[in-house]
Amino acid sequence: MKKIVIGITGASGTIYALDLLKELHNAKDVETHLVISPWAKENLAVEETGYSMQDIGHLADFIYDARDMGALIASGSFKHDGMVVIPASMKSLAAIATGLGDSLIGRAADVTMKERRKLIIVPRESPFNQIHLENMLKLSKMGVEVIPPIPAFYNRPKTIQDIVSHTTMKILDHLDISNELSPRWEGLRETKNSLRGNTQ
Incomplete structure (x- = not known):
């Protein structure tokens, strides 16, 4: 069974975290370990999702308090298959980059790196400064x-969900979890025709 750690921080874009949690919840043989920062909880109450903490609780197998530095995922001896910080605020990004480890999300990311396990950051800010x-x-x-939630348009999205699904697809791909959430690039039609002509 794959074990995936999810950290939700206080940046805008909680919808991306919720969509990822839904897909991981529906995936076979995946166990999720979730941490939600205090500001992420504030965003959840006022932002775009319409979800409550209770709703999120049904999507994760284990939920930890962001201040619990003694949690299972705070130790490198807890073996998992990847951690995703989504969305990642610039404060959380800075804390992880400097090894500050002042919250459970930062600490879990730190041990993920020191144990050479997969860490994915989904930064949500615009524009980026130096x-x-x-x-x-x-x-x-x-x-x-680093996978910013940048939409693609070759798949001709028609809804916000289409745009969100594209980012979720990319993250699941990098976690080595099979999915077909969004249409994939199949090559330019002109290129296909050109190749077909060269074979005649």
């Missing part, structure tokens, strides 16, 4: 995967 970019570059050089 500090944001330097922190992302620093983490990328350490093997952290």
